Each structure stands twice: as C-alpha cells, then as structure tokens.
Amino acid sequence: MIEFETPPTITKQMTMLGAVAEEMIRPVSRYFDDHEHEIPWTYINFMHEAMRATGAGSMAPDGGKKREGAPLGYQRLAFQIEMLSWGDAGLYLCTPGGGLGAAAVEATGTAQQKERFLTRFAGEKPVLACMAMTEPHCGSDTAAIRTRAVRDGDSWILNGEKIFVTAGNKSLIDTPGFVVVWATIDPAAGRAGMRPFVVEANTPGCRVTKLEHKLGIRSSDTASIVLENCRLPFENLLGSPEIETKPEGFRGAMATFDATRPLVSASALGVARAALELVHEHLAQQGIPVRYGLPRSRQTNLEREVIDMEAMHRSAWLMVLKAVWMADERRPNTLEASMSKVRAGDVATRITQRAVELLGPVGYSRKLLLEKWMRDAKINDIFEGTGQINRLVVARRILDYSSKELR
Amino acid sequence: MYGFEPTDEQKMLIGAIQKYAQKDLRGAAHDADEQGRFPHDVLQRGWELGVLQASIPEAYGGYGDRTAVTGALAAEELAWGDVAGALAVMAPGSFALPILLGGTEDQKRRWLPRLVEGDWRPFAAAVTEPSFDFYSGDLRTSARRENGDYVLRGEKCMVPFAETAEAFLVFARFEDRTQAFILPRDVDGLVIGETDPYLGFGALPMRRVRLEEARLPAENRLGGEAGFDPQPVLASANTAAAALGVGIARAAYEYALAYAKDRQAFGVPIAQKQSIAFMLAEMATEIEAARLLAWEAAWQIDAGKDAFKTSALALTCASDMAMTVTDRAVQILGGHGYIREHPVERWMRSGRGVPLLPGLAAV
Numbered sequence: 132m133i134e135f136e137t138p139p140t141i142t143k144q145m146t147m148l149g150a151v152a153e154e155m156i157r158p159v160s161r162y163f164d165d166h167e168h169e170i171p172w173t174y175i176n177f178m179h180e181a182m183r184a185t186g187a188g189s190m191a192p193d194g195g196k197k198r199e200g201a202p203l204g205y206q207r208l209a210f211q212i213e214m215l216s217w218g219d220a221g222l223y224l225c226t227p228g229g230g231l232g233a234a235a236v237e238a239t240g241t242a243q244q245k246e247r248f249l250t251r252f253a254g255e256k257p258v259l260a261c262m263a264m265t266e267p268h269c270g271s272d273t274a275a276i277r278t279r280a281v282r283d284g285d286s287w288i289l290n291g292e293k294i295f296v297t298a299g300n301k302s303l304i305d306t307p308g309f310v311v312v313w314a315t316i317d318p319a320a321g322r323a324g325m326r327p328f329v330v331e332a333n334t335p336g337c338r339v340t341k342l343e344h345k346l347g348i349r350s351s352d353t354a355s356i357v358l359e360n361c362r363l364p365f366e367n368l369l370g371s372p373e374i375e376t377k378p379e380g381f382r383g384a385m386a387t388f389d390a391t392r393p394l395v396s397a398s399a400l401g402v403a404r405a406a407l408e409l410v411h412e413h414l415a416q417q418g419i420p421v422r423y424g425l426p427r428s429r430q431t432n433l434e435r436e437v438i439d440m441e442a443m444h445r446s447a448w449l450m451v452l453k454a455v456w457m458a459d460e461r462r463p464n465t466l467e468a469s470m471s472k473v474r475a476g477d478v479a480t481r482i483t484q485r486a487v488e489l490l491g492p493v494g495y496s497r498k499l500l501l502e503k504w505m506r507d508a509k510i511n512d513i514f515e516g517t518g519q520i521n522r523l524v525v526a527r528r529i530l531d532y533s534s535k536e537l538r
Numbered sequence: 539m540y541g542f543e544p545t546d547e548q549k550m551l552i553g554a555i556q557k558y559a560q561k562d563l564r565g566a567a568h569d570a571d572e573q574g575r576f577p578h579d580v581l582q583r584g585w586e587l588g589v590l591q592a593s594i595p596e597a598y599g600g601y602g603d604r605t606a607v608t609g610a611l612a613a614e615e616l617a618w619g620d621v622a623g624a625l626a627v628m629a630p631g632s633f634a635l636p637i638l639l640g641g642t643e644d645q646k647r648r649w650l651p652r653l654v655e656g657d658w659r660p661f662a663a664a665v666t667e668p669s670f671d672f673y674s675g676d677l678r679t680s681a682r683r684e685n686g687d688y689v690l691r692g693e694k695c696m697v698p699f700a701e702t703a704e705a706f707l708v709f710a711r712f713e714d715r716t717q718a719f720i721l722p723r724d725v726d727g728l729v730i731g732e733t734d735p736y737l738g739f740g741a742l743p744m745r746r747v748r749l750e751e752a753r754l755p756a757e758n759r760l761g762g763e764a765g766f767d768p769q770p771v772l773a774s775a776n777t778a779a780a781a782l783g784v785g786i787a788r789a790a791y792e793y794a795l796a797y798a799k800d801r802q803a804f805g806v807p808i809a810q811k812q813s814i815a816f817m818l819a820e821m822a823t824e825i826e827a828a829r830l831l832a833w834e835a836a837w838q839i840d841a842g843k844d845a846f847k848t849s850a851l852a853l854t855c856a857s858d859m860a861m862t863v864t865d866r867a868v869q870i871l872g873g874h875g876y877i878r879e880h881p882v883e884r885w886m887r888s889g890r891g892v893p894l895l896p897g898l899a900a901v
Contacts, residue, residue: 132543133542133544133833133836133837134539134541135834135837135838136540138539201539206540423846423847424675424776424850424853425673425675426671426893427893428671429671429673438854439854442851442854443855445831445848446827446828446830446851447827449827449831450823450826450827453540453542453826456541470823470826519816522815522820523812523815523816525822525823529818529819530798530815532810532815537815538810538812
C-alpha cells in the first residue's frame with residue numbers, strides 16, 4: 132500500500148530528539164566548528180545515557196531486538212539521523228553507537244560476531260565504531276585497495292594505510308571501540324579478494340597517525356590509520372570462515388553501503404532542512420510571504436527559489452524513506468539507496484549554497500550557522516560513495532550492465 | 539506507516555492500463571498527434587478500463603470511492619502511453635470530479651450518473667484563459683449575480699472537446715473567489731470558438747470558448763448558493779498533472795534507455811559511455827523523486843489532509859523534471875530524437891506543457 136504517515140512512535144521520539152538538537156546541540160555547534168579536534172564529551176555522554184535509558188543500546192537498527200508490528204529499524208534511524216544532523220551534522224557523527232562499523236558487522240558478520248562486537252555499545256561507557264576503506268592512492272575504486280591481510284595460523288596479519296576514516300580516533304583512541312578494516316587476502320583477485328576485518332582499540336600494530344583539517348563536519352574526526360604487522364584473531368574476519376574462499380568480500384562492502392547510504396542521505400537532508408527553515412524565518416521576519424501554487428509568471432524570484440528548494444528537499448526525503456523502508460522490508464535496495472544518495476547529495480549541496488546566496492551578507496556571515504551548514508552539507512556528495520560513484524551504481528542497475536560493461 | 543508498493547488491486551489496474559497504453563495509445567499516438575484526434579474506439583477502450591467509474595460512488599452511478607492514489611497511478615500509466623490520449627480518456631473526469639468534490643446532492647445526482655453510465659462521451663472543464671499570466675486562482679472570466687441568475691463573461695482556451703461536449707464546467711471569478719458553473723451546451727451566450735494550435739497535446743481537440751453574457755439559473759453554480767471550496771479541486775488537478783508529467787518523462791526515459799543500449803558508437807553501445815549512462819541515471823532519479831511527491835500529495839488527499847501545498851510542490855517538481863528528462867531523451871537519440879519518426883520529440887513537446895495540465899485533468 133502506498134502511504135505516507137509517520138508512525139506515532141517515531142513522531143514521539145522526534146519530539147524528544149528535536150529538543151536535544153535544539154537545546155543541546157545547536158548551542159555548541161559553532162564552538163566545535165571553531166575548535167576542530169576537541170571532543171564533545173558532554174554530547175557523547177548525554178547521548179550514551181539517553182540511548183541506554185531507552186534501551187536502544189546502539190544505533191544499529193532496532194539494537195538487534197525484535198519489536199512488535201512491522202519492522203521500522205532503518206526508518207527510525209533515518210528520522211533520528213535527520214534530526215540530529217538538523218542540530219549539527221558533525222556532532223551527529225560523534226554519536227556513540229556503532230555507526231558505519233556496526234553497519235558493516237551487521238551486513239557481513241555471523242550471529243556470533245554480532246554478539247561479540249555489537250554488545251559493547253550498551254555498556255557503561257560510550258563507545259564508537261568506524262569503517263576504513265579509502266587509502267592514500269584510492270577512494271572510489273575500492274577494489275584497488277592494497278592493505279594486505281595474510282593468514283598466519285590462527286591469526287591474520289594486516290599491513291597497510293587507511294585514510295579519511297570518519298570517527299577513527301574516537302573509535303580507537305578516545306573510546307574502546309573498533310574499526311572495520313577492508314583488506315585484500317589476494318591482491319591478484321581484485322574485488323573478489325576484499326574482506327572486512329574487525330580491529331579493536333588497543334590492538335598492537337594499529338596506530339592513528341593523522342587527523343585531517345576539513346571544510347566542514349569539523350567536530351567529527353577524520354583519521355589516518357596505519358597497520359603494521361597488526362595481528363588479529365582468526366575470527367575477526369567478518370563472515371563465516373567458509374566464505375573465505377568465495378568471491379563474497381566486495382558484495383559485503385556493497386551490502387554495507389546499501390544500508391548506510393540512505394542514512395547518509397538522511398543526514399544531508401537534516402542539514403538542508405536547517406538551511407531551508409532559516410530562510411523561511413528570515414523571510415517571515417521581513418514580512419515576505421511564500422505563496423504556493425502560483426504559475427511561474429506570478430511568482431517572485433524568491434518564491435520560485437524557495438519552492439524549488441522545498442520540492443527538492445521533500446522529494447529527496449521521500450526517496451530516503453523508500454530506501455530505508457525497503458531495508459526494513461528486507462528487500463534488495465541497492466538502486467534506491469544509491470538514487471537517494473545521488474539526489475540527497477545534490478539537493479543538500481544546492482539548497483545550502485543557494486540559501487547562503489539568498490540571505491546575502493547575512494547568509495555569508497559567520498554569526499549565523501548557515502555558512503557552516505553549507506560547508507557541512509558538501510561532504511554528503513563525497514563520502515559513502517561520491518555522487519559520481521552512485522550515478523555509476525544507478526546506471527549499471529537500470530541498464531543491467533556489469534562493472535565490466537560500464538566502467 | 540510508510541509504504542511504497544501499490545495494492546494488488548492497484549497493480550491489476552496498472553497492468554490493464556499498461557496493456558491499453560502500449561497497444562492502443564502508443565499504436566495510435568503518432569497519427570493522432572498529426573491528425574488532431576484519437577479514433578473514438580481508442581477512447582472508448584480507455585473508458586472501459588473504468589478509472590473514472592471506479593472513483594464515483596454507487597449512489598451516483600459509479601462503482602467505487604475516489605482514491606487519488608489510484609488516480610495518480612492510472613494517470614502516470616496512461617500518460618506513458620500518450621498524454622493527449624490520457625487527457626482525452628480522462629476529460630469527463632475533469633468535469634465530474636469537481637462535481638463530486640464540491641457539488642450539491644442534486645448536482646451529483648443529476649450529472650454524475652449520465653456521465654459515468656454507458657460509453658465515453660465528451661464533457662469538458664473550461665479553466666484555462668488565453669493570457670500569459672493565467673492563474674486559476676485569479677481568473678479574468680467573471681460571473682455576476684443578476685435577478686437571481688448568474689451571468690458569465692470572458693474567454694477560455696484549451697477547452698477539450700468543446701465542439702461536441704454535452705456540458706461544460708466553467709471556472710470563473712465570482713466575488714473575488716474562483717467558482718465553477720455548470721453550462722449545458724445549449725446555453726445562450728456560450729460560443730464555441732476557433733481551434734488554437736499548440737506545441738504539444740496535438741491529439742487532444744481543444745477550442746476556445748467565449749462566454750458572452752451567458753445566463754444561468756442559480757442552481758447551476760457548483761455547490762449551490764454557498765459555492766464550493768476550490769482548494770481541494772486545485773490540489774487534485776495539480777496532483778493529476780504531476781502524475782501525468784511523470785508518465786510522459788518515464789516514456790521518454792525508457793525509450794532513450796533502450797535506444798542507448800542498442801545504438802553503437804566507437805565500437806560499443808553508447809549506454810556504455812558514462813556521459814550517456816549518467817544522464818540516464820539522473821533521469822531515473824528525477825523521475826522517482828517527482829513520482830514520490832505526486833504520490834504523497836495523492837495520499838494526503840485520500841487521508842483527508844490539506845494537500846494543496848504538497849500538490850503545488852509536486853507540480854513544480856514534475857514540471858521541471860518532465861522538461862529536463864524529455865530534453866535529455868531527445869539528446870540521447872541525437873538527430874534521431876529530432877525527427878518525428880521517433881516519439882521522443884513529441885514527448886519533449888508534451889513535457890513543456892506539464893505546468894498547463896492542471897487546467898485539463900483531475901484525480
């Protein structure tokens with residue numbers, strides 16, 4: 132059935148989370164933008180306690196628990212992430228819980244591994260986890276990774292360098308979390324040789340070597356990680372050991388992205404909503420109405436711009452909801468996940484950039500957060516698959532082409 | 539809850555419309571566009587799909603309750619076949635649905651059964667006016683009260699089937715509000731004017747209609763003495779227009795996609811070039827975006843919410859999208875897109891007309 136009613140349980144949660152975003156996140160948003168590598172412990176601890184109190188445990192869908200009625204895990208997550216990002220997209224990325232690391236465990240791990248790695252998020256102290264794919268010489272071309280995993284008896288030994296690891300420092304140094312490192316067990320095999328490994332905090336041979344200085348999302352650390360003869364237990368290879376010989380690795384990476392791309396889209400649209408609401412506030416203060424339903428010839432340019440932005444934003448949000456609804460329904464959603472990312476990456480970038488332009492010197496000023504939102508929004512068209520990679524994914528799906536047919 | 543899958547019943551209807559759109563509308567569209575009309579039997583077969591009949595309650599001769607979501611699904615599918623054909627098949631609906639939404643009990647009983655029972659017959663809504671800044675919320679055609687009657691003055695254009703319509707629903711300004719009036723074809727002062735040529739919708743016969751002091755009894759005002767609230771009707775029209783725009787664009791996109799997989803250049807199908815593949819990916823994405831907004835507007839209508847704003851967003855989105863997507867489809871076919879042997883140039887011409895569709899359709 133086609134319907135668009137937000138479930139009451141989510142609406143209720145959004146009221147609470149909206150208050151957190153407004154009263155807790157927004158007031159410190161500028162501070163953490165100005166103080167790039169400071170850690171927002173107040174926020175992190177608060178969110179950890181709040182999630183423990185509600186029994187949410189981690190931000191993995193449904194925290195591994197079965198609930199009554201239709202599954203809503205990914206839909207709830209999308210709403211939560213949208214709201215936190217409306218507050219501050221960088222701080223949202225500091226939210227304790229599994230993040231991308233847990234998503235990778237969720238997508239590729241065995242039941243036993245999920246138990247072993249995911250329960251930590253519900254403990255006494257806040258814990259983060261992250262995922263490391265990009266290397267100095269390759270980003271979108273994930274099959275070109277060189278980080279090497281070699282089996283040595285009951286262990287794996289990892290060597291290589293990972294960069295641009297979102298929350299890498301918070302997952303390995305600031306909290307006892309883990310990073311899911313993608314490495315190759317057979318460099319000649321290309322994507323078929325790719326495997327995810329869990330590297331826990333304090334593992335000898337794993338070091339954080341650099342924290343980047345960025346355009347936006349500055350409160351979220353972006354780390355370089357070096358693995359030097361980093362020895363892992365055999366069971367830290369995600370997935371059942373039998374799969375080791377089959378070309379499943381790359382698919383696992385892609386399954387992770389199917390789950391997380393719509394959530395990145397949700398974050399992008401939270402930022403875009405903040406910008407859009409600010410534009411509305413300023414127009415309202417000046418007594419400038421936005422009239423809907425007029426033909427082009429009767430609209431002011433301002434109205435046209437704002438209505439365009441709203442239409443872009445709403446349609447992109449509906450695409451996110453469709454993609455997470457499919458995830459909740461356990462339907463394959465690669466196409467919809469990437470489509471939502473193409474659209475959300477585009478519109479969040481455009482909406483925030485236009486909003487800065489529309490508000491002139493006020494929009495350009497660092498006294499408001501709008502210019503920050505423009506900087507924050509841009510990452511969504513880059514991480515978790517650039518807009519171009521997602522276009523490639525969409526194109527292959529609709530054309531029914533393999534990666535060889537459409538490079 | 540959220541849901542993005544049509545019901546089984548809706549899927550059956552879509553399947554039936556898809557067959558009709560493929561065989562009848564696509565089959566006849568090229569010649570109909572050049573000749574200015576579809577053969578009557580094509581419209582009759584479209585009518586027999588029962589889209590309108592299923593949205594009129596039994597009390598008024600139909601066999602169901604209106605659901606805008608089903609209407610939007612049907613509109614997309616029909617427009618995928620041919621938008622002029624879709625408008626022709628749906629033309630009686632743009633007369634009937636405002637009556638269903640805003641009419642008095644007498645008006646519903648008088649007009650709806652004779653419209654939905656039996657074969658497709660021409661009934662028309664007269665909304666659009668021949669000025670660049672035409673806006674349905676601020677019409678130049680006016681109505682005034684005189685000795686208990688209403689007297690209409692003004693000029694309408696793009697009135698479908700004006701030549702043969704049995705009755706018209708004329709939208710006019712009355713006391714600074716948009717109101718509607720039911721005009722049987724024999725009313726004095728109702729003058730059928732010339733045929734205007736348009737960029738698209740060539741297969742839909744449309745004429746001007748002049749109202750030269752056309753006098754009507756009070757009971758012919760839609761909603762009677764109190765009139766009617768035009769917002770829900772406009773929301774319905776915007777939603778229908780957006781869904782039709784999605785159908786036009788999807789037709790162009792699918793055609794361009796098939797062409798790109800077949801057409802060879804530099805030793806490979808052009809679809810294997812990122813410049814073409816990315817265009818197609820963006821077209822698919824934009825179509826989906828516009829479709830979901832149209833669905834949300836339709837769902838709001840069915841849920842009894844105020845759908846006006848969402849419907850306006852859906853129309854804005856679909857208007858831009860339909861133009862862009864159909865333009866890119868022509869681009870992908872290159873010179874072949876520009877010639878009338880392929881339908882994509884027709885879809886591009888239709889695509890530009892989406893902002894005008896609310897004057898021609900309802901769900």
